[in-house]
Each structure stands twice: as structure tokens, then as C-alpha cells.
Amino acid sequence: MARQNSQLLKRPGLEIVDRNIADGILGSARLEIAGPGVAGEPVTFRIIYTAGASGVDDRGAVRVSWRAQAGLGEPQLKDPAAPGYLAVRTVSEGTVRPVARFNERGHRRPFVPAVTVHTDDGGLWPGDRLELTFGDTSGGSPGIRAPVTVVKAFEFQVSVDCKGAQEFLDLDGFLTFPVVAGPAVRLAAIAPSDVKAGEPFAVHARFEDVWGNPAEVSGASLQVGDGHDVRGAAAGTGPVIPIQNLTLEDCGVVRLEVTDQTSGLRATSNPVRVGAELPAERRWWGDLHGQSGETVGTNPSADYFHFARYLACADFTCHQGNDFQITDEFWARLRREVEAIHEDGEFVCFHGYEWSGNTEVGGDRNVIFRGVPKAGDIWRSGHWLIGDRRPLDPAQDALNLDELYARFRGRDDVMLLPHVGGRRAELRWIDPSLEPVVEVHSAHGTSEWFLRQALATGVRVGFLAGSDDHMGRPAATLANANEMPVNGGLACIRAAELTRDGIWAGLHSRHCHGTTGARILIDTQIAGARMGADAAANGAVPVDVRVNGTAPIIEIAVYRDGEPVHRWTPAGDPAHVLVAWTGNLRIARGRKQTWDGELTVQGARIRDVSPFAFDHPQEGLTGGVGQRVAWTSETAGDYDGLWLELADATDPVIEFAAEPLTVAQPLAGIEDGPLFVKAKGLGAHLRLQALPHDGGPLDAELSWFDSAPPDGVHAYHVRVLQLDGQMAWSSPTYVDITTA
Numbered sequence: 001m002a003r004q005n006s007q008l009l010k011r012p013g014l015e016i017v018d019r020n021i022a023d024g025i026l027g028s029a030r031l032e033i034a035g036p037g038v039a040g041e042p043v044t045f046r047i048i049y050t051a052g053a054s055g056v057d058d059r060g061a062v063r064v065s066w067r068a069q070a071g072l073g074e075p076q077l078k079d080p081a082a083p084g085y086l087a088v089r090t091v092s093e094g095t096v097r098p099v100a101r102f103n104e105r106g107h108r109r110p111f112v113p114a115v116t117v118h119t120d121d122g123g124l125w126p127g128d129r130l131e132l133t134f135g136d137t138s139g140g141s142p143g144i145r146a147p148v149t150v151v152k153a154f155e156f157q158v159s160v161d162c163k164g165a166q167e168f169l170d171l172d173g174f175l176t177f178p179v180v181a182g183p184a185v186r187l188a189a190i191a192p193s194d195v196k197a198g199e200p201f202a203v204h205a206r207f208e209d210v211w212g213n214p215a216e217v218s219g220a221s222l223q224v225g226d227g228h229d230v231r232g233a234a235a236g237t238g239p240v241i242p243i244q245n246l247t248l249e250d251c252g253v254v255r256l257e258v259t260d261q262t263s264g265l266r267a268t269s270n271p272v273r274v275g276a277e278l279p280a281e282r283r284w285w286g287d288l289h290g291q292s293g294e295t296v297g298t299n300p301s302a303d304y305f306h307f308a309r310y311l312a313c314a315d316f317t318c319h320q321g322n323d324f325q326i327t328d329e330f331w332a333r334l335r336r337e338v339e340a341i342h343e344d345g346e347f348v349c350f351h352g353y354e355w356s357g358n359t360e361v362g363g364d365r366n367v368i369f370r371g372v373p374k375a376g377d378i379w380r381s382g383h384w385l386i387g388d389r390r391p392l393d394p395a396q397d398a399l400n401l402d403e404l405y406a407r408f409r410g411r412d413d414v415m416l417l418p419h420v421g422g423r424r425a426e427l428r429w430i431d432p433s434l435e436p437v438v439e440v441h442s443a444h445g446t447s448e449w450f451l452r453q454a455l456a457t458g459v460r461v462g463f464l465a466g467s468d469d470h471m472g473r474p475a476a477t478l479a480n481a482n483e484m485p486v487n488g489g490l491a492c493i494r495a496a497e498l499t500r501d502g503i504w505a506g507l508h509s510r511h512c513h514g515t516t517g518a519r520i521l522i523d524t525q526i527a528g529a530r531m532g533a534d535a536a537a538n539g540a541v542p543v544d545v546r547v548n549g550t551a552p553i554i555e556i557a558v559y560r561d562g563e564p565v566h567r568w569t570p571a572g573d574p575a576h577v578l579v580a581w582t583g584n585l586r587i588a589r590g591r592k593q594t595w596d597g598e599l600t601v602q603g604a605r606i607r608d609v610s611p612f613a614f615d616h617p618q619e620g621l622t623g624g625v626g627q628r629v630a631w632t633s634e635t636a637g638d639y640d641g642l643w644l645e646l647a648d649a650t651d652p653v654i655e656f657a658a659e660p661l662t663v664a665q666p667l668a669g670i671e672d673g674p675l676f677v678k679a680k681g682l683g684a685h686l687r688l689q690a691l692p693h694d695g696g697p698l699d700a701e702l703s704w705f706d707s708a709p710p711d712g713v714h715a716y717h718v719r720v721l722q723l724d725g726q727m728a729w730s731s732p733t734y735v736d737i738t739t740a
Contacts, residue, residue, distance in 0.1 A: 021171045021172060021173040021175060022171070023052060023171050024052055024053055025052050025053050025054050025162075026052045026054070026160045026162065026169055026171055027050050027052035027056075028050045028052065028171070029048065029049045029050070029158040029171060029175060030048050031045060031046070031047050031048075031156065031176070031177060032047075032048065033045035033046075033177045036177060036180045037147065037154070037177060037179045037180070038146060038179070038180060038181075038182050039148050039149060039150055039180065039213050040071075040145060040146060040147075040148040040182065040209075040210060040211045041145070041146050042135060042143030042144065042146070043134075043135055043144060043145075043146040044133065044136065044137055044143045045133075045134050045135065045177060046133045046134070047064055047131075047132045047134070047156060047158070047175060048129055048130070048131050048132075049062050049064075049130040049131075049132075050127060050128070050129050051124040051125065051129075051130075052162075053126055054162045055123055055126050055162065056119050056123050056124040056128075056160065056161075056162050057119070057123045057162060057163055057164045058096075058120070058121070058122055058164065059118060059120065059123075060118070060119050060123055060124075061118045061119065061160070061161045061164070061168070062116075062119075062130055062158070062159075063114050063116045063117070063158070063159040063160070063168055064117075064132060064157070064158055064159075065106065065107035065111035065113060065114035065156065065157045065159065066111060066113055066154070066155065066156045067110050067111060067112075067154070067293075067296075068104070068110075068112050068113050068482055068483055069110075069149075069296065069297060069298050069470035069483060069484075070148065070149045070151050070154055070179065070298050070471060071145075071147050071148035071149060071480035071482045072144070072146070072147045072154070073135075073144045073145030073146075073481075074113075075115060075134055075144060077100055077101075077102065080136065080138070080139025081140035081141055082141055083142055083144065084134075084145070085135065085139065085144070086102070086132060086133065086134055086135075086136065086144075087131075087139075088100040088115075088117055088130070088132055088133075089131045089133075090128065090129065090130055090131070091129035091130075091131065092122075092124060092125065092128040092129070094122045094125055095122040096119050096122040096123060096124060097121040097122070098117045098119065098120070098130065099118045100115060100116070100117045101115070101116055101118075102114070102115050107157070107159070108385075109385060110295070110296045110325075110385075111156075111157040115132060117130060117132070145481075148211040148213075148480045148481070148616075149211065149213060149298060149471040149473065149480070150179055150180060150181050150213045150214075150299075151179040151299060152178060152299055152300075152303070153174075153176035153177070154177055154178070154179050155175070155176050156174060157170055157171075157174055158171045158175065159171070181209045181213040181214065181215040181216070181239075182209035182210060182211070182213070182215065183215065184207035184216065184217050184239075184265065185208070185215075185265075186207075186265060186267070187205060187206070187207055187208070187258060187260060187263075187265040187266060187267035188205070188206045188208060188267055189204070189205055189256060189257075189258040189267040189268065189269040189270075190203065190204045190205075190206065190269065190270065190313045191204075191256055191269040191270055191272045192272065193270065193272065193273060193282070193283040193285070193492075193519060194272075194275070194278055194282045194283055195248060195272050195273070195275075195278075196274075196276070196277060196278045197248060197250065197251055197274050198247055198248075198249055200245045200246060200247055202242045202243060202246065203224055203232075203242070203246060203258065203269055204240055204242050204243070204313045205222050205234075205238075205241045205242075205243060205258050205267065206238070206239055206240045206311065206313070206476075207238040207239050207240075207260075207263075208239075211617065212473070212476070212477075213473075214238070214239030214240065214311050215238065215239055216237045216238045217237060217238055217260060217262055217263050217265075218237055218262075219235070219237070219262050220235060220236055220238055220241060220260050220262050220263065221235050221260060221261040221262050222235065222236075222241055222243055222258060222260050222261075224243050224246065225256065226254055226256055226257070231247070231248075231256070232244070232245065232246045239311065240311055240313065248272070251274050251276055252274055253271050253272070253273055253274075253548050254271070254272045255268050255271055255272070255698070268550075270518070270519035271548035271549070271550065271698070271699075273548070281494040281495055281496050281506070281511065282496070283492050283493075283521065284315040284316060284348075284492070284493050284494075284495055284498055285314060285316075285475070285491070286314040286315050286317050286475060286490070286491055286493070287308065287312070287314055287317050287467050287474045287475035287477075287488065287489075287490060288316070288317065288318040288350065288352075288366065288417065288466050289318070289320050289366055289417070289419060289439065289442060289466030289467055289468050289469070290317070290319065290466070290469030290477070290488075291319060291320055291354070291468075291469070291470065292304040292319065292321065292472065293472070294321060294325070294326075294330050295321035295322050295325040296321075296325065296470060297321075297469065297470045298470060298471050298472040299472035301319060301333070301334060302337055303472060304319060304469075304472060304474060305317065305319070305337060305341040305349060306341070307472060307475075307476075308347075308349075308474040308475050309341060309347045309349075311473075312473065312474060312475035312476035314474070314475035314490075315348065315498055316347070316348035316349065316350070316493075316498075316503050317349055317350075317474050318349065318350040318351070318352045318366070318368055319334060319351075319352060319353075320353060320354040320366050321334075321353055321354060322353075322354050322356045322385075323354060323378060323380040323381055324356055324381060324383060324385055325384075326378060327386050327387065331353075331375065331378050334351070335351060335372060335373065338351050338372075339372065345497070345499065346498070348500055348503050350368050350370070350500065351369040351371075351372060351373050352367050352368040352369060353366075353367050354366055354367070355367050355379065355380075355381055355398065355404055355416070356381050356382075356423060357381040357398075357399070357400055357401060357404070358423065360426070361381075361400035362401025362402075362425070362426055362429055363401075363418070363423055363424050363425035363426040364418070364419055364420075364422075364423045364424065364425050365404065365416040365418055365419075365425060366416065366417035366419060366439075367404075367408075367414065367415075368414070368415045368416075368417060369413060369414055369415075370412075370413040370414070371413055376396070377414075379396070379397055379398040379403075379407045380397045381397070381398065381399060382397070382399075383397075401426075401429045404416070405429075405431055405434065408434060409431070409433065414434065415434060415435070415436065415504075415507065415508075416431070416434045416435045417437060417439060418430065418435055418439065418454075419438070419439035419442065419466070419468065420444070420587075421443075421444040421468040422444060422468075422483075424450070424587065424588070425438075427454055428457075430454065430457055430459050430461070432459045432460060432461065435459075435461065436461060436462055436507055436508050437461055437462040437463065437464050437507055437510060437512065437731070438450065438451065438454045438461050438462075438463065438464075439463075439464060439466055439489075439514070440464070440465055440489075440729050441465035441466075441489040441514060441516055441637075441729075442465065442466055442467055442468035442489060443467050443469065443470075443477045443479065443484035443486060443487065443488040443489075444468055444483075444485075444486075444591065444636065445485065445486055445584060445591050445592075445635075445637040446486065446582075446636065446637030446727065447584070448637065449587065449682060449683060451463060451562055451717075452562035452563075455561055455562045455732070456561075456562070460510070460534070460715070460732075460734050462507070462510030462511075462512055462731035462732070463512075463513065463514050463717065463730070463731045463732070464491040464492075464493070464507075464512050464513065464514040464731070465489025465490060465491055465514030465515055465516065465729070466488065466489055466490075466491060467488025467489060468488070469488055470484065471484065474488075475488075476488070478616070479615035479616040480616060481616055481619075485592050485615060485616075485634055485635075485636045486516070486615050486636055486637075486638045487516055487517040489515055489516050489517055490514070490517055490518075490519065491512060491513075492512060492513050492514070492515065492519070493506040493507060493511070493512040494506050494511040494512065509532055509533075510531070510532030510731045510732075511731070512531075512532065512731055513531065513728060513729060513730045513731055514728065515726065515727065515729075516638065516725075516726050516727045516728070517726065518550040518724070518726040518728070519550060520547065520548070520549055520550055520722070520726065520728040521546075521547065521548040521549075522545070522546070522547055522720060522728055523545070523547075524543070524545050524546075524716075524717075524718055525542075525543075526541065526542070526543050526544070526733035526735060527541050527542060527733065527735045528542070529733050529735075530733070531730045531731050531733060532731040534733075534734050535733055535734065535736070536735065536736045536737075536738075537709075537735050537736070538737075538738055539708075539738075539739050540705045540706060540707045540708070541705065541716065541735055541737065542703070542704075542705055543558050543566070543702070543703070543704045543705070543706060543716060543718075544702070545701065545702040545703075545730075546700075546701050547699065547700050547701070547720050548698070548699050549697075549698050549699065549700075549720070550698075550722065550724075551695075551698070551722040551723050551724040552692075552694070552696035552697065552698060552722060552723040553570070553696050553697055553699075553700045553720060553721075553722055553723075554569060554578070554691060554695070554722060555567060555569050555674070555689075555720070555721040556568040556702050556719075557718065557719045557720075557721075558702075558704060558706075558718055559715075559716065559717050559718070559719065560714050560715070560716055561714055562715070566704050566706070567673065567674075568702045568704075569673060569674060569689065570691070570692050570696040570697060570700075571671075571692060572670070572671055572689065572690025573671070573690060573691065573692060573693055574649065574667065574670050574671045574690045575645060575646045575647065576643065576644070576646075576692070576693060577643070577654075577667065577670065577690060577691070578612060578641060578642075578644075578687065578688070578690075578691050579599065579612075579641050579642050579654060579656070579688060580612055580640065580641030580642075580686070580725075581635065581639065581640060581641055581658065581660075581661070581684070581685070581686050581687070582635050582638060582639045582640070582683065582684065582685060582687070583595075583635055583637070583660060583679060583680075584635070584636055584637050584681060584682040584683060584684070585681055585682065586682055587682060591636045591682075592634045592636050593635050593636070593660060593681050593684060594633075594634050594658075594659055595631075595634060595635055595640060595658045595660060596631065596633060596658060596659070597631065597656070597658025597659070598624070598628055598629060598630040598657055598658075599628070599654055599655060599657065600627045600628050600629075600655045601627050601652055601654060601655070602652065602653045602655060602664075603650050603652040603653055604650070604652035605646065605647045606626075606627055606629070606644060606646065607645045608644075608645040609621065609624070609643070609645070610642065611641075611642055611643075612639070612642050612723070612724075612725060613640055613641060613724060613726075614631075614633065614640050615638065615640070618632070619631075619633050619634065620633075621642065629642060629644075633658075635684075637682075637683065638725060639687070640725070641687070641725075643723075651666065651668065652666070652667045653665065653666050653667065654667060654688065656686060660680040660681050661677065661680065661684070663686065665677055665688060667688065670688060670689070670690045671690045673689075674688065675687075675688040695723045696723060709735075709737050710737070711737055711739055713734055713735065713736045713737070714734070714735055714737060715732035715733070715735075716732055716733050716735060717730050717733070
């Protein structure tokens with residue numbers, strides 16, 4: 001066995017790309033790979049452990065763990081011909097037999113997924129080797145999926161239990177390899193939402209690979225037009241190329257078309273509102289929620305800030321590392337980096353951290369400072385992953401939310417933002433003086449139930465979204481197939497100026513809205529008051545909504561106190577049917593709900609089928625024959641689905657089968673509005689909707705009266721749904737209603 005396995009080391013095509021990590025007692029390890037990994041593409045690499053002076057006892061173990069956030073494919077040990085195959089071999093003159101297991105939560109944060117190899121029928125002698133080949137192709141496997149996001153150094157930790165005592169000691173340092181972007185397959189065009197007629201502005205064009213990583217195009221040649229004339233041009237390699245000095249003379253809503261003459265890629269910008277004057281409060285876009293590799297994210301914090309400003313083209317951001325991982329040294333460095341990237345009028349960067357108390361003592365709150373915090377302004381919920389491991393100090397820490405409130409109550413330069421991601425905030429505690437807004441969406445999922453919980457408290461709060469980015473892509477976080485199943489969100493905040501004070505005022509006035517990532521524009525006037533304001537009405541409540549979408553708008557829904565009371569949809573053609581599904585498995589961690597399934601149509605012929613809102617390349621349609629369509633899908637409060645074009649319809653029936661729901665649903669009356677069928681899960685349902693032939697309008701307005709609302713104060717907000725699955729939520733307007 002030793003001679004056979006030693007041949008693996010001589011196989012061509014792999015080379016060491018990182019230094020060894022070594023310990024004289026525990027042993028040493030090295031990593032071999034043929035160049036950098038390409039994001040999301042199959043890759044093969046080998047980690048070789050050599051036993052140290054103590055050897056590894058019979059029933060001892062070697063563990064290799066890595067960061068989950070970047071999205072390395074899941075290794076499997078059963079099928080040598082299937083993706084992700086992991087081959088485990090020993091090079092030893094002894095009788096040792098390796099017994100390997102993969103556990104997605106097998107080690108300590110942030111190195112959580114782990115392969116543990118126990119030594120059985122003998123141990124490893126000093127100098128013996130253990131070889132783990134991830135994505136071994138010798139049995140026909142295509143390899144293992146490389147991390148889906150660009151990483152300077154994708155890290156592995158090697159730990160050893162030399163004595164079989166269930167005590168793993170880490171080798172000092174990490175094994176790493178870089179991950180680079182794949183080829184550019186799409187183009188994004190980012191424009192300001194507000195422009196003054198005749199004044200110059202810029203559009204930023206970003207090339208992306210299939211997983212959403214910024215990518216380069218050699219010799220890119222860009223042109224931008226408004227559908228009639230070419231307005232400007234620029235050249236470069238990317239990944240982001242600004243097209244400067246553009247002007248628009250006519251007032252109205254414009255979407256600019258950007259074309260790359262080299263690659264042939266095209267993009268339509270977000271809607272731009274052109275006015276004779278700029279509005280008193282402009283719309284600024286950003287992401288207040290994410291963290292870097294110093295805690296549980298990816299890539300260094302300086303790269304995080306650079307990405308937000310120069311690659312995501314955001315107007316504002318904030319770093320939100322878990323408090324129990326932020327050392328005093330990192331907190332000091334963060335404050336320097338924030339000040340270095342912040343520039344009033346150009347890019348606003350707030351200081352902050354995530355207070356990460358367990359849900360049962362308050363739950364996650366993003367702590368944001370208007371100015372520069374002091375060294376002592378970080379009040380930790382614990383020191384679990386800080387090297388000092390010191391116990392909680394009542395003078396320096398805050399074990400529960402009441403203690404955190406006590407530290408900050410009365411200050412006007414601190415804000416707490418309750419969010420629901422992994423560790424959810426508990427909303428039985430909410431202080432409106434410190435918590436003016438709550439988060440409806442992040443890359444963990446869409447959580448409209450969280451909004452209903454917030455409104456049920458009777459506290460007046462605004463709504464916004466963020467990413468909780470763990471992948472080094474704040475303000476442009478796309479879904480992966482692991483812990484982040486949906487795209488990260490964006491916050492749109494109205495402010496008179498792009499400064500810390502301006503954005504801060506917009507948040508505190510609740511004059512903001514959140515989206516699932518698209519720069520959808522929403523304006524509301526409810527009882528004569530703007531989004532986020534307080535208002536009064538005598539009897540009926542007038543609701544006026546204006547939406548400018550980034551894709552066809554298929555629904556504008558008005559909610560009172562978290563429940564829908566009016567729904568606008570475009571007039572639909574029953575031959576064009578949206579079949580969409582959504583839901584969370586639960587409110588705790590592990591919210592993803594599996595919807596792998598199929599449908600058939602009785603009483604009509606399927607002429608065509610198109611995917612709807614699948615989140616990443618490992619979801620989508622898997623084929624079908626004739627009247628059958630199949631798919632793989634998981635949701636976390638977002639919609640996935642498909643768009644059917646039917647022909648020869650006579651009383652058509654959709655026969656739908658997936659784990660949360662099996663139903664035969666007639667389509668009679670679908671032209672009058674969407675049909676909803678409840679499914680197993682939190683907010684889970686099937687949506688059947690007739691759509692216009694062209695999908696729907698890009699711009700829509702709604703005027704409606706809530707003619708007989710009950711007395712008292714009621715929260716009115718609006719949700720928008722587009723044909724690409726993107727959603728947006730306005731902050732509520734709080735209306736005090738009295739009737740004669």
C-alpha cells in the first residue's frame with residue numbers, strides 16, 4: 001500500500017503554491033495545486049500531512065478545515081466518478097487504515113467545514129504521510145468546485161489529535177491557494193438615480209463572470225446611449241470602467257444602454273430620473289452590513305472597503321465584524337481604514353461592528369457610529385474567538401441587549417440596526433431611540449416575517465436591506481450554493497448630501513427603502529406624507545405609489561400593519577403563466593427550503609418555458625420532455641420559478657410536485673389576478689400569475705384609497721416584485737386614523 005500510494009506524489013500537473021506549515025511535534029503539511037483556482041470551476045488539489053516527532057496514535061486523527069463562506073464545493077467520499085470526490089491515502093510501512101468523514105460543521109469558526117481522518121488498525125509513525133486529494137479525477141470525477149468568489153488566499157487549517165484524546169491542536173499558519181475570476185459573461189451598468197438635466201455625470205460598467213465576480217475584458221470598448229443617440233464612450237480592461245462626462249437634456253426617466261464592442265456584452269442601467277433641478281433629497285445606494293476575512297468573511301478588510309467603493313460603485317458602506325472576533329488591534333486598524341476610505345461628497349464609510357449576543361439575550365445588532373468611535377466604544381458580547389479569552393468584564397463588555405442599550409442610550413451618535421441573518425435579532429427588545437430601522441433582506445434570505453414582528457411591537461421603524469456579506473463583495477453580493485443562497489440587498493437612503501450626517505439623517509427619518517440588490521426606485525405618498533413619515537387621516541387613507549423598475553414590474557402590493565390590503569398587477573394573458581414558489585424552512589438558522597421538483601400541464605400544450613429568478617448557476621431548469629418541466633431550487637424567502645407559454649388551452653391544470661407542496665391547480669380565472677396555494681414552511685406558497693406578453697411595464701403608478709381602515713395608528717408600506725424576482729420594500733408611513 002505504501003508503494004502504490006507514493007506514486008501519487010509523482011503525478012504531473014500539481015505544484016506547491018504555498019509554504020509548508022510545520023511543527024516539530026505535531027507534524028507538517030503542504031498544499032499542491034496546478035495554478036490558481038477559477039471561481040466555480042472544477043479543480044483538483046492535494047493536501048499532504050507528514051507526521052511529526054510524536055506520530056499519531058491508533059484512533060488519533062488529522063483534520064483539514066476551511067472557510068465555508070467562499071463556497072468551496074462539498075467533498076464526498078463515496079463515488080470516484082462524481083463531482084467533489086475526495087481520495088484519502090496513507091504512505092506508511094505500517095498497517096494504518098485511514099477512516100475519513102466530512103462534516104459541514106466539523107471544526108471551530110471560521111474554519112467550520114472539515115474532513116477528519118482517523119487512524120485505525122495502527123497509527124502514523126514519524127515521517128509517515130497522509131494524502132488528501134480534493135477533486136481526485138483518477139476515477140472519472142470532474143474535480144471539486146473551486147470557491148465561487150475571488151479570494152487572494154483561500155485558507156485551510158490543519159489540526160492534529162496525536163493522542164486520540166479528542167483534543168485537536170492547530171499547526172501554526174495556513175495552507176492557501178488563490179482563486180481568480182472566470183471569463184466575463186455579463187455586463188452591469190450602474191448610474192446615479194438622480195441627474196440634473198445638462199449636467200455631466202458618469203456611468204460605471206462592470207464586467208462579471210458567471211458567479212458575479214468582477215472580471216476583465218482585454219481591450220474593452222464601451223459605448224453608452226439612451227436608445228436614440230450615442231452619449232459617450234470609454235475603453236479599458238475593467239473590471240469596472242467609468243464612462244465620464246455624460247449629459248441628458250430631457251427631463252424624465254431614462255435607462256442607458258451600454259455595449260462593449262469587443263465582447264458583445266450589453267447592459268441596461270438602473271433607472272435615472274432626470275430633472276430640471278436635483279431633488280432636495282437625492283437617492284444614495286449602499287450596504288451597511290458585511291464583514292471581512294479578519295472575522296468570518298473573505299479577503300482583508302482593506303479589500304472590503306475598496307470593493308464597496310470602486311467595484312460595487314456604492315455610495316456608502318460599513319464593516320460589521322462579529323464583536324467576539326474583533327481584537328483590540330483589529331478594532332484600531334479598522335478605524336484607520338475607515339477614515340482612509342471615507343470622503344464626504346464621494347463615498348461615506350461608517351465605523352461599526354456587529355454586537356453578536358445570542359438571540360435569547362437580544363440577538364445580532366449592527367452598531368453604527370456617526371463619527372469616529374473611541375477605542376472603548378466596542379462593547380463585546382463575549383471573547384469566544386479572541387486570543388485573550390478573557391472573561392466578560394462589566395466595565396468593558398455587554399453580555400445582553402439591556403446592557404448594550406445602557407451603554408449607548410442617550411447618545412445621538414450611535415445607531416443599532418436589528419437584523420436577521422444567521423443569528424437573528426429578538427424583537428421583544430427594540431428601542432426606537434437607538435433603532436430607527438430594521439433589515440428585511442440579506443444574502444441569508446428574505447425575511448418579511450421579521451417586518452411583521454417589528455410592526456407588531458408598535459414601535460415605528462423603517463425598512464432597509466443589506467448583504468451581511470461574507471464573500472468580500474459588499475453592495476454586490478451574489479448568491480452561492482452554500483450559506484448565502486440569495487443575492488445580497490441594497491439600501492436606498494434619501495439625503496440632501498452624501499456625508500455621514502446626511503445619510504445618518506435619512507436613516508433616522510426612515511426616509512429609506514430596501515431592495516434585494518436591484519436599484520429599484522419607489523416613491524410613496526400615503527395620507528399626504530412621504531415614506532417613513534408620520535401622518536394623520538380622517539377616515540379613508542389615500543395611497544399613491546410611483547415605481548421605476550430595473551425589469552418588468554409584475555406586482556405592487558400595499559400592506560397595512562404587515563398584511564396585504566391591495567394588490568396591483570398588470571393585465572395578464574392566460575397563455576403566459578408565471579409559476580413561482582417561495583418560503584423559509586423556519587425562522588432559526590438553516591432557513592433554506594428545498595423545492596426540487598417538476599410540473600406537468602394538462603389541458604394545454606407547453607410551447608415554451610423560461611427560468612424565473614433562480615439565484616446561482618447550480619439552480620435552474622434541469623430539462624423536461626413534452627409536457628414535463630423539472631428543476632432544482634432552494635428558497636430562503638425569495639421566489640424561484642419558471643415562465644410558461646401555453647398553447648391550445650382548454651381548462652388547463654398545473655400539476656406541481658415538490659417536497660413542500662404537491663397540487664393539481666386549475667388555472668381558471670388566472671387573468672383576474674394571481675392565485676396562491678399555501679405550502680409547508682414559513683410563508684411558503686406557490687404563485688400562479690398570468691403575465692402580459694411583454695412581461696409588464698418598467699414604470700408603474702398606483703393610486704388607491706383604503707376606504708374603511710380601523711381607527712388607531714397603522715403602518716402602510718409597499719412591496720414591489722419584478723419579473724426577474726427582484727423585490728423592494730418601502731419604509732412604512734405611520735397613519736393615525738380617526739373616523740367621525
